[in-house]
């Protein structure tokens with residue numbers, strides 16, 4: 001069975017739930033007391049998709065402002081970016097738009113963008129209407145889902161949608177020449193999940 005490697009990075013404000021999404025996807029776990037990411041963390045998960053195995057190489061970046069300058073190291077060479085906001089925090093949606101602008105200016109030209117409105121279990125505290133976010137995502141041709149890492153809503157679906165959108169040639173290009181980068185950075189920044 002063919003193996004595709006897909007490098008994916010997660011971007012977004014601190015506290016929106018990037019690491020929690022990755023932990024839910026990779027380990028099917030959720031930690032309400034998870035620590036903020038320092039620098040970045042790296043995890044992989046291989047899943048079967050149709051007649052192929054898809055290995056996701058996932059870079060979870062730190063959302064805190066002091067780490068912002070590191071982000072290009074992780075989105076460069078990525079086949080896809082999952083930009084996460086918190087549906088209960090309007091500010092985090094504005095930050096998401098800034099990430100979209102930055103990717104347009106400095107990211108890989110064909111990067112697949114997925115927008116995840118996380119914490120959709122907290123409907124009573126919603127600040128970002130789903131329609132507004134969906135309309136914005138459509139306007140930039142991005143994948144859009146509302147997710148809950150806590151309740152395992154739409155987490156696998158984001159990655160499946162990414163798989164569907166990345167042509168085979170792009171996935172190969174996205175992972176070629178990565179070995180030095182991964183070998184060096186994993187040892188610096190590996191975190192235990194959850």
Ligand SMILES: Nc1nc2c(ncn2[C@@H]2O[C@H](COP(=O)(O)OP(=O)(O)OP(=O)(O)O)[C@@H](O)[C@H]2O)c(=O)[nH]1
Nearest residue numbers: 014015016017018019020032036037063148149150
């Ligand atoms: N209710 C709810 N809480 C969540 C969800 N996802 C994450 N959280 C909580 O939100 C807080 C921040 O989660 P993280 O995963 O660390 O957020 P992050 O975006 O990785 O933050 P940085 O590492 O600082 O960039 C934690 O207390 C999580 O438990 C969710 O879907 N629902």
